Amino acid sequence: MCYFFDCIGAYDSIRDSHNRSINAQRKVDSSDVILDRSEDVRDEVDKLIQEHTDNFEQEFDENQEQLEDLNNDLNKVNGKITDLNNIVSPCPGDMFFHL
Numbered sequence: 001m002c003y004f005f006d007c008i009g010a011y012d013s014i015r016d017s018h019n020r021s022i023n024a025q026r027k028v029d030s031s032d033v034i035l036d037r038s039e040d041v042r043d044e045v046d047k048l049i050q051e052h053t054d055n056f057e058q059e060f061d062e063n064q065e066q067l068e069d070l071n072n073d074l075n076k077v078n079g080k081i082t083d084l085n086n087i088v089s090p091c092p093g094d095m096f097f098h099l
Helices: 002-088
Strands: none
Touching: none
């Protein structure tokens, strides 16, 4: 009779261990989904950062060119103001306008 109860106890212990193992496997499987999604999100973020970096660098270069053009135009205007001042001023070299 003890042998029978020992077998039932052993069976229950094995069944409990099996159920715990199944539950542990479910947790592992669900964490795989989370890890896969995390990797996807990380890849999307890296892509967005790269796109914005490329756009920023392009816009920066374009703005830099425009600033250089404006600086050149300003230097031309400044030279014309000096020439105009020398024409209209009774004393050449005096500046009516100070930049």
